[in-house]
Amino acid sequence: MGGTGSFYYVPKEVQKSVFALLGHSEYLKLPKRGTNPRGVQISAMAFSEILEHKDTFQIQVQWDKSDLEFDAYKCWLDMWEEQ
Numbered sequence: 001m002g003g004t005g006s007f008y009y010v011p012k013e014v015q016k017s018v019f020a021l022l023g024h025s026e027y028l029k030l031p032k033r034g035t036n037p038r039g040v041q042i043s044a045m046a047f048s049e050i051l052e053h054k055d056t057f058q059i060q061v062q063w064d065k066s067d068l069e070f071d072a073y074k075c076w077l078d079m080w081e082e083q
Helices: 012-022 044-052 072-082
Strands: 002-009 057-064
Touching: 012 044
Parallel strands: none
Antiparallel strands: 002 057
16 A cells, blocks of 8 residues: 655745745635635645746655554553553
């Protein structure tokens, strides 16, 4: 299980540059009226511009998920008994 992905470092200057290029209305995706939003989002266009910017750093990562035998409840009980 797993897959290949990336980890990005986006400098603040890149965000400012893309914001200046696109402007407020194209950079931000505002929530719809009458909804319960969790905040303002960056638009898909702005996100693409940010990731493709020459000063954005990208590290390729192989995300591997391994099966882990762990019983949190039993661990909690064992720790409780030690007290």
